[in-house]
Amino acid sequence: MTKKQTTRTESTRALPPEYLTVDYPPPDHGSQVPVRAGTRKPTSSEVKGDPQHQAAGRKED
Amino acid sequence: MPILRIRGVRTMNQAHANATFFHPFFDALALVLDCYASPDLLALPGPRFHAQFEILNPSTDVVVVNNGWKHALAWGQYFWISMGNNWGPPGDFTTPEKWGIHPAAHSWNEVFGFRGIIKAYSWQGENGELDVDAFDVSEIRWFRVGRTARL
Numbered sequence: 001m002t003k004k005q006t007t008r009t010e011s012t013r014a015l016p017p018e019y020l021t022v023d024y025p026p027p028d029h030g031s032q033v034p035v036r037a038g039t040r041k042p043t044s045s046e047v048k049g050d051p052q053h054q055a056a057g058r059k060e061d
Numbered sequence: 062m063p064i065l066r067i068r069g070v071r072t073m074n075q076a077h078a079n080a081t082f083f084h085p086f087f088d089a090l091a092l093v094l095d096c097y098a099s100p101d102l103l104a105l106p107g108p109r110f111h112a113q114f115e116i117l118n119p120s121t122d123v124v125v126v127n128n129g130w131k132h133a134l135a136w137g138q139y140f141w142i143s144m145g146n147n148w149g150p151p152g153d154f155t156t157p158e159k160w161g162i163h164p165a166a167h168s169w170n171e172v173f174g175f176r177g178i179i180k181a182y183s184w185q186g187e188n189g190e191l192d193v194d195a196f197d198v199s200e201i202r203w204f205r206v207g208r209t210a211r212l
């Protein structure tokens with residue numbers, strides 16, 4: 001079994017949030033977050049269904 | 062009629078698992094959309110998409126992260142797009158903290174939602190970029206970020 005990293009402060013989860021001092025920089029939305037893309041195999045439901053007849057903008061259940 | 066659909070939303074960690082819990086500093090969080098583009102959309106001149114990767118705080122209904130990506134539809138009918146490094150090296154992981162969603166920065170809200178929006182366009186050359194009536198909004202993929210603080 002892999003030993004958990006001791007740097008993980010698991011014990012701090014027992015403390016109420018007000019006891020933790022945290023310093024965060026603001027989210028930098030202007031930075032480039034890495035992106036990737038690729039082809040995928042269609043699911044069996046996609047193969048069986050006909051996407052052409054689905055209404056535009058309908059959310060999947 | 063051209064169709065562009067989001068068929069699935071995933072929150073992938075560095076183990077390539079569709080996880081629902083993330084350590085704020087050690088786990089990678091890649092936001093993934095599984096998509097479908099119809100053949101008639103791909104047959105348009107210069108077909109391209111713009112995708113928005115949104116993270117919502119359900120306690121406030123505020124979109125706290127909204128990153129966009131525009132690119133050609135270059136991967137056929139069935140494709141996936143993702144934002145966030147979950148392939149490493151570990152120092153390069155896009156962690157929840159790097160996304161800006163450590164709970165401490167959001168009044169200790171721990172649960173967030175990932176939602177994708179995708180829209181299609183056609184590059185018409187000298188006529189510019191044409192909006193195509195093909196778009197989708199995904200369901201929300203809920204996940205939780207640990208409260209661990211870096212002391």
